[in-house]
Amino acid sequence: SRSYTITLLPGDGIGPEVISVAKSVLSLAASLEQISLQFDEHPVGGAAIDLTGAPLPAETLAAAKRSDAVLLGAIGGYKWDTNEKHLKPETGLLQLRSGLGVFANLRPAVVLPQLVDSSTLKREVAEGVDIMVVRELTGGIYFGSPRGFRKDDKGEDFGFNTEVYSGSEIDRIARIAFEVARKRRGKLCSVDKANVLESSMLWRKRVFAIAAEFPDVELSHMYVDNAAMQLIRDPKQFDTIVTNNIFGDILSDEASMLTGSIGMLPSASVGESGPGLFEPIHGSAPDIAGQDKANPLATVLSAAMLLRYALGEEEAARRIEDAVVATLDMGFRTGDIFSAGTTFVGCKRMGEEVLKSV
């Protein structure tokens, strides 16, 4: 029988609750498919700072690296917000992404028919939206140097960062995006600010060049400000979007909110080789942490992505996704997606209901 090791990183806030549900669902789906899973749990983010003094302990990264895939809950919280940079939970997450080399972040924004009314968009605009944002995750202004603070001779303070991309960094994320688009509806929109930024001019040039390898995919280019508008004006014009780290951060969150149910949205981060990182799109929601209010489905669906993309276990992935749809069809809803006529449940209970359908 197939056997894999999964690193679980619950993290902060609602992280532990949603990971606990996802772990049960993952275990059941795996055992029903004769897959044996080993779980290895480690601290990251604020929890790791409190426990070890570092947001990504060496042991956590080492464990993640030798496992087959990593499932993360969420990181961050008010408690650590004013920490210095090397003691911020976010820094641990960035170190993890970089340490695993997962440069391609896949963020689907899908409006489920059952949840179309959760969107603040008019029904006819939201219905059928199905966008995949491919975000570059280990480069750009998040990691560029020089960065930091300096004073000039007049005593004036400066804070600065460097947005930088190499041609090969762009090529590899572009290839992944073209491949994703090819398996979807064959349309790729590359988003940049090439009318102002040199980093974007190189981006546009290299993406354009890579397009020659994918004659079956239709490529377009859009400025980031226009993309922010078009996502609201007519989100259905988009199939796959590829963009840099910071624009991807902004646009993927914008796209996810179009669905009105970010508590439902998973993500996958993958590299050239080595374990992938799977996490819900939502944050650690410290305001509802520990209250059994969180929606665990984004993490459950991230576990399904893990089975499919990291382990190649399509049947087990399908089991989970079908179970989520069945649970929604039966009317179970956490607070974030609740509407009149549905059954209000907490995080744990939602997990139990999903388990029944796996």
Added chain:
Amino acid sequence: SRSYTITLLPGDGIGPEVISVAKSVLSLAASLEQISLQFDEHPVGGAAIDLTGAPLPAETLAAAKRSDAVLLGAIGGYKWDTNEKHLKPETGLLQLRSGLGVFANLRPAVVLPQLVDSSTLKREVAEGVDIMVVRELTGGIYFGSPRGFRKDDKGEDFGFNTEVYSGSEIDRIARIAFEVARKRRGKLCSVDKANVLESSMLWRKRVFAIAAEFPDVELSHMYVDNAAMQLIRDPKQFDTIVTNNIFGDILSDEASMLTGSIGMLPSASVGESGPGLFEPIHGSAPDIAGQDKANPLATVLSAAMLLRYALGEEEAARRIEDAVVATLDMGFRTGDIFSAGTTFVGCKRMGEEVLKSV
């Protein structure tokens, strides 16, 4: 009688059409208030490239500087899209903003009751939205150096830009934003990415410090990815937003699209002294240029902002704004805001109708 010189910069695409309408409206409103206006028209953007070889001819900048205020149409078009940077229309606009020192860009996003159905947001979400985005306009990654392209010793290409802010650049835009918020509903939300970027950490620290001068304004901070979501989830939570150049570019366009009528939205850019720059939020729309299809109202309303903020001519500004509302109330609509039961008009005719109500 009061007398002023206005620099008109029609620019590219629909720019000349909308400036021509705005000029008539401005002239009439001024003469009815015993104001004498001198107009001085100059090329900028693609038009200036074609005419003089530079996107901002020295003569255009000089004329703008010695005038009392500048009214710009729009710049850019497919024709110049592949030009090198120093020959891009956008470069002319950036040189103009920088040359005039207009570091504060005020971009209102208001859902007019007459146009609430143009929004793709549900009526109850869109109704009453009234946001002012204060965007830093002459700093950050748009202007930071070093910037450009380089090759490393392995022949790998890099494109790079620098996001940089000085403390005093942040202080001055923060003060303007607090003052704007004070005159509105007293709430200011500062948007940054201080969990990742040093430039944003300095931003947050300085905005926080300036808040002490404005105890009557309620300050909050939000990460840019969350802001991109919250604008869609619940736009009415925002009053005034202050943010850097690139985040402001993205978020102000996103906010403007919430209204569903970016053909209606003006903007004002001002500095410490010297003439301000007034322009519609929308672009040059090359696909409809010269076809009498453009909505001139954003430029007409920019002219009203010019009268109010640059010339202190409140009555004349009011005349124009009231005329626009009256024209909408009479049911006249250009294509972008047309809906069943209203009267479809072109750019010129819309101008004529506004003139009747000035």
